[in-house]
Amino acid sequence: MNDLSRLAIHTMTTKPWDLQTTAEKYAAAGVPAVTIWRQWLEGQKLTEIRRLMDDHGLRVSAHCRGGFFPAIDAADRQAAIDDNLRCIEEAAEIGAPMVVLVCGAVPGQSLFDSRQQIADGLAACIDQAAAANIKLAIEPLHPMYANDRSAINTLAQANDLCDQLASPWVGIAADVYHLWWDDQLEHEIVRAGDRIVGFHVCDWLTPTNDLLLDRGLMGAGCIDIPKIRSWIEQSGFDGWIEVEIFSKTHWERDQDQYLEEIKDAYLNHV
């Protein structure tokens, strides 16, 4: 029987709410953890964000998101690394155990080049991650995002990258939306083992009317989330289960009611 004890929600899921509102609403609804996106940090003191979370009894499940390492110019790649180092510091200050990485891609650039730049960028962040006690979680993205968001598009590629970097500070965030279609998924989850440090859920809608902003509540689509969860848990994962939904449709609705539906969907379809 599910309960809410492992539920985390991304601030992006209830995008209309600012951080103060998010904290109040999640706490009142019995949601124990929140993954905070960087936009919600703007104009705020990190110590106050931490206090806001503590005051509401909320844990921070992850800081989202770093990455976007590839760039045409070396100076831009260094700027991306510098930005990721700041992101790691932020994660430590707000009490998040990891930074989720959307690894990046440059439209039109060879995916082979982008993947090398991702490996180089990640390697340059490992020392800081270790010093701050923050995991770097590679999130493989659906192949439909290969040209502009991430050149890492399967769990196999994330595992290969982990093999290459060989650091206990580099792990994987597995999102059912990106990975569900892959016939190698169970095999690669076994291969990943304790590299999996994050688990994201939502659902794939048919039809999907927007490549980015038309994700569904768990149970509204075709993904067999309980099966993937069982594979993930057999690999040893017992962390937060993070609800991450980008949806123009849901953002336009009453967010209080939507939050109740998220809880129901979590209890019944995860």
Add this chain to the structure above:
Amino acid sequence: MNDLSRLAIHTMTTKPWDLQTTAEKYAAAGVPAVTIWRQWLEGQKLTEIRRLMDDHGLRVSAHCRGGFFPAIDAADRQAAIDDNLRCIEEAAEIGAPMVVLVCGAVPGQSLFDSRQQIADGLAACIDQAAAANIKLAIEPLHPMYANDRSAINTLAQANDLCDQLASPWVGIAADVYHLWWDDQLEHEIVRAGDRIVGFHVCDWLTPTNDLLLDRGLMGAGCIDIPKIRSWIEQSGFDGWIEVEIFSKTHWERDQDQYLEEIKDAYLNHV
């Protein structure tokens, strides 16, 4: 140096044209071959279609499309097999050397079940394909179509299916749009070898505004088509290079001018 001698175009690419117009326009433009979609057969005698092609000096590169084998009910799966048997007959009558297969999926049904139903359906068509001298070309579709169009989403899966069926009448249609993102692509093309009987080109646009109907002309997007073509040809492929573009944008334009742009794009970006 490219010339037009291997260019084929799908009737779906210039969707506004009926088959008579297609034949006249392609012949006048020096396009030597056409892949005919089944919709263009409706209400026509197949012998007349063959004569129309012959009269215009056009070859038929493929018949498009069979497949859609999965279904919840056994009776519906048998109906799909029967329909594919008719499609094989049609291909033989219009002079096409192969039937392109969009293998199918049932929204919400397990992809493992769909894949088994696809294998069973294909197996039931092999004798007829052999008798008619028609290849069955499995077209792996992009993972974003996994829930509703095809549960076969990588070249690796198509190769696995070919291994399983072990028939010289079962081959693969490789479309750059569906496969370009895959880091295993070169490896799987080598593995496929002479199984590759069809090669489709278009381009991936960023942003992509519609999952189905926003494909680009070759050169308008991010796919390194010449590199993929070189891999395909190193595997021994020397057949038609088929331009298959679904695009609301292009369908709304002047089709004569568009046909000239297709030729230019083929000569310069394939």
